[in-house]
Amino acid sequence: MRIIGLTGGIATGKSTVSNLFKANGFPVVDADVIARDVLKKGSGGWRKVVAAFGEDILLESGEVDRAKLGQIVFSDPSKRQLLNRLLAPYISSGIFWEVFKLWMKGCKIIILDVPLLFEAKMDRWTNPIIIVWIDPETQLKRLMARDRTSALDAQNRINAQMPLDLKRSKADIVIDNNGSLEDLHENFKKILDQVTKPLTWTEFWLSRQGAIVAFISILTGVLGCKKLLARL
Ligand SMILES: CC(C)(COP(=O)(O)OP(=O)(O)OC[C@H]1O[C@@H](n2cnc3c(N)ncnc32)[C@H](O)[C@@H]1O)[C@@H](O)C(=O)NCCC(=O)NCCS
């Protein structure tokens, strides 16, 4: 199974690209959807967050007021780190579970759409890593237009993530999304074959997944030999 990482900055166009993957028949695991699920009323994540941030962040329905919590955490790095710490275990296990279900169904290629792929160190599980990249002015403009927020609010959200150019330098494939949606479709078509061709064995063993499989196999082998020797 191959897990392709899809990342970028806020409002750079990840969801737009992940929709193109879906339209081409590829299963997508979306970390934002999982992050929303783990914050639903009554869930473990919800209880932790309410205990830490207080009932003021709740709507009358008891659901988290996402706009309010967003305002708090995107203007205060320590509160954001606290929220990340509280939710990270739920989000990672949610992602793991979704990937596992797709693997059980026999999916050979999975797209993992995670805005914080590098920040959360999930890049080690994905190969290749695609970044959807735009320049800072376009990012600010698109974010303000989509979320109808002020420049300050939008900039705070952008600053809450690893700089986009640093992410770009860590990625294997860059999708430039500065142009129109038609340009994006063209750029997507160009990379589709490249990213979905199966890995050669050499590429697999040189990848991190290959190294992990090799390590587990050696460990199991060593433990098995030890047991066998102990019996003799
Ligand atoms: C703070 C919350 C309630 C704000 O909700 P809201 O509906 O306004 O935004 P939404 O969840 O749709 O996220 C929009 C984008 O914000 C960015 N973002 C979200 N959380 C974070 C974070 N902790 N740090 C940096 N950027 C983030 C992502 O690019 C994401 O795509 C929400 O973002 C949240 O619960 N965040 C913590 C969980 C998390 O880390 N999510 C990212 C998934 S890896």
Ligand SMILES: Nc1ncnc2c1ncn2[C@@H]1O[C@H](COP(=O)(O)OP(=O)(O)OP(=O)(O)O)[C@@H](O)[C@H]1O
């Ligand atoms: N090439 C494009 N031209 C014009 N608008 C675009 C283009 N690509 C995406 N957009 C718009 O930019 C906004 C951000 O795109 P999208 O929601 O896909 O970003 P995202 O990276 O998934 O954001 P988030 O990190 O918040 O989940 C949306 O309103 C989308 O319609």
